[in-house]
Amino acid sequence: MFKLSDLFILLAVAVSFAISGLLWFQGFQNEGLFTAIWVPSILAFGIYFKLSSLAARREQ
Secondary structure (H helix, E strand, C coil): CCCHHHHHHHHHHHHHHHHHHHHHHCCCHHHHHHHHCHHHHHHHHHHHHHHHHHHHHHHC
C-alpha cells in the first residue's frame, strides 16, 4: 500500500505544517506563511515522483 518514500513525503508535509503553525502562533507570521506554502509544494513533488514511478513500471 504505502511505500517508504510515501511515508517520508507525508512526514515532510506534517513537519512543515507543524513548524508553520508553531511559527505563526509565536508571532512570526511571515515566516509561518513562508513555511506553510511548502506543504502543497512537497505534496506536488510527491505526486510527481509517484506518477513517474508508476509510469516507469507500466512501460516495462
